[in-house]
Amino acid sequence: MKLYTLKSAFGTYINRIQSIDTSDNLPFSGGEYNDHEDFTEIINKLQFRLERDVNEKKMTSDFLYQAIDFYYGPIIIKSDQEKTLHFFSVSPKLKTLLEQLKLPKHKFYPIVLNIDNGIDLSYYILQIDDNMTSYMDYNKSTFYGLNLISDELSFYQEGEIKSEENLLGLLDDDIFPYDKSMSINQELDWVYMAPFFMISEKSKQLLEGNGIVGMEITPFYEVESDYGKPNDLGYLNKFGGREIIINGKSTMDDLDIDDFPRADKK
Template sequence: MVLINKSGIIQLENKPFKIIKTMKLYALKADFGTYMNRTQSVDPLDNLPFSGENYNDNEDFTATINKLHFRLERDVYEKKMTSDFLYEAIDFYNGPLILKPNQARTLRFYTISPKLKELLEKLNLPKHRFYPITLDIDAGKDLPYYILQIDIFMIPYVDFNKSNVYGLNVETEELTFFKTGEIKDSDELFNLREKELFSRFQSQYFTLELDWVYMAPSFLISEKSKQLFEDNNIVGMEITPFYEVESDYDEPNDLGYLNKFGGREIIINGKSTMDGLDINDFPRADKE
């Protein structure tokens, strides 16, 4: 392994960038600025299992969701958030946000239209589940929708023998790099916490040909997904090329790149996001 300070030059000789074909991925999020982009529930149930230590990504929430009533997001005074947002039926929303007295919890899911559900069923997704709901779009306008629960825990889909891991020491900002396959399984990955290292994949090799993968804080979708959504005029998505997503707050990512995902690679079905790209051309904070 190699230890290097966050401000130093990152050497990537051990990374298997050249694979077979380019894998184009796109960061996905709910569009913000035209339509209200979040759903919510205002049912004051106790012990909602949607966040914190009570939350389990794999849990079946059917019984709880069947007790809730959903609508497009309003403010605390039961008013529409702003006149700038259109309260209209679109295909893709964040949420729902679950409101209860003095507490707001959110499902780590999306709310989707029946049209979008049909398209998603044509894609290879991680473990997921659809919950049918009725969504209050506006006064007197209730329409059928679905809540999409989709797995963000990618470890079961990763081949550690072909992946590179690094760890960030939050206090010292030092980076520890491990060779391909040096971290052999999820136990060794989680044990890095004992060394006060926050682990991330520098090169993440997936064993299945997935159209959606999760790399915090975004779902990344395939070219096939993007084309399918565009061809069918799906409304409500903001789709940005993987390596064009800027790092938060104009600060470099932990590898020193000005792209949020700069210096990191995803390989799916032998296709790499880095194939045909030169890592030295990625914008870096120390070269600005």
């Protein structure tokens, strides 16, 4: 099963949106998805625009201030702080396509986005659940933990970690947990494995086939590890040594883990 990492493309178009908050308090308590939390009233009070630098585009003159289909953000800015929400912003065209896919829990908030002087277009803020706990089968998943003090790794096999509570309990022992093999118990076209959403082959074909602009889509096992260094498991690929399983189909199907590039085999 092939999955692809999804990012907002960077290098040609401005790929973030922002809003200026003039209230006394930053209006959002957080960005995590919550079924019972609704940002409509707050969002309706804000104005959104493509991200500007402090010199109003002078530093970013090589970027195109044009409408694309997919943005990071918004970033909510005050004079002394900023907060990036765990949201994306999408065009009406992209929203229509996303409604054809099986996504984790999500909400759309309509906004008006200022693209450039005199150009205001309808968009949607997409808030999507990036906590996979309610979609996971813990008994079929495996994990590893990085000791924050000694940098040593601990490995937990199927059945050892039975719930999110068990997993987060590792933090009490200064162990930061990661998914090694994440088993999803329902069909999803978007799955989150930090720091990216992974999208299905169906998603990729639908988005590319309809000419969606602004997305960077990379095969799951071709994403380079940060700063050219190996990941925690020693692979030169960010997700080397890890897998996602959706309804019994694995990203490791037809692959051999021994063929993955490792730092100790260079």
